[in-house]
Amino acid sequence: MKKSVLLLALAGLSLSALAAELRVMTHSSFSLPKDRIAEFEKQNGVKLSIVKGGDAGEMLNKLILTRANPIADVVYGIDNTLIAKASAAGILAPTSSKLGRTEKDAQLPGAVAVDYGYVTLNYDKTWFAKAELPLPATLDDLAKPAYKDLLVVQNPATSSTGLAFLLATIADRGEDGAFKWWEKVRDNGLKVSKGWSEAYYTDFSRNGGSRPIVVSYATSPAAEVFYSKEKISESPTANLLLKGGVFLQVEGVALLTGGKEPQAAQAFVDFLRSEGVQTGLQTKMWMYPAVAGTAIDPVFAHAQKPAKFSNPSLAAMNSKTAAWVSRWNRLVVKQAN
Secondary structure, three states: OOHHHHHHHHOOOOHHHHOEEEEEEEOOOOOOOHHHHHHHHHHHOEEEEEEEOOOHHHHHHHHHHOOOOOOOOEEEEEEOOOHHHHHHOOOEOOOOOOOOOOHHHHHOOOOEEEEEEEEEEEEEHHHHHHHOOOOOOOHHHHHOHHHOOOEEEEOOOOOHHHHHHHHHHHHHHHHHHHHHHHHHHHHOOOEEEOOHHHHHHHHEHHHOOOEOEEEEEOOHHHHHHHHOOOOOOOOOEEEEOOOOOOEEEEEEEEEEOOOOOHHHHHHHHHHHOOHHHHHHOHHHHOOEEOOOOOOOOHHHHHOOOOOOOOOOOHHHHHHHHHHHHHHHHHHHHHHHO
16 A cells, blocks of 8 residues: 555545546536446546536536636536637637547537537427327428417527527528527517526426427437336337427537646546547437447337428628527517517
8 A cells, every 4th residue: 555545545535536526517417327436536536516507508607607716617608609608708628539529510610519409399299198289390380379478498598508509590591580489489489598508497388388389309209118106119200390390409519728637627527528428428418429439229129310400601600600599589579478
């Protein structure tokens, strides 16, 4: 036994008590198997301090407001809707991965891709069956009287999910065409929630709310099967993969400028790309693994993978997202109040 370790033992202290603290900022949906976390801490001699900053948009705003005195060393959950804002704010330090690049890294300049998924509309099967209402076949149907007061979305100013859905409508219809549609659904009883959790767990009829259509993820039906208290073979929810209503979201990890533990932070980047994490995140965060060749969990058979999606170019998102969000809030939130 090394002398330093012996002295610690004699003093009644553990090595973990003196381990460096690696501060990790994440969005509220971050979750990994506990054994993986423990393994990382042991291998790298650090103690993870995971701070959940709310929805990804809210999380990013907190990092920007505290950039003069960073509250974290590394951030997970920056996605392709927010990467430009994060880079422009100067909060990201150069980040790479020893495991090489993946196809999805191109969507996150300045960060390393960890996972990806598809933002789309989910619906409550039971509600529609009881109402004997046909499913909407297009986004335009959602502006018709038959679908009044049925849709809940997240505010794109505070939610990456809401922002992704807004961007999908713009990519499909063009800016003016998209905002004409938003005006129509606003007048048809659209509800706006702060973030995904509020929309899905409070407003969605599947969870006791009044709205049977919610902006969520193509993997959400699989999660419903996985977490069901009773063993079920079919999800109670399903996707509405409507043209102009599907967005490819890529989430990543990056070191933060001014972080106190850059070496441990870089190790955390590689940890998130490791096989165990890429496998484990699927039924924890309900995203697809960014590393090609990773085995996909069987429950994802309930997660209908879209054949098409609508994303603006990275250049357009970089230069126009702030203006689009501002216009959306003027049109949808302020006009509705």
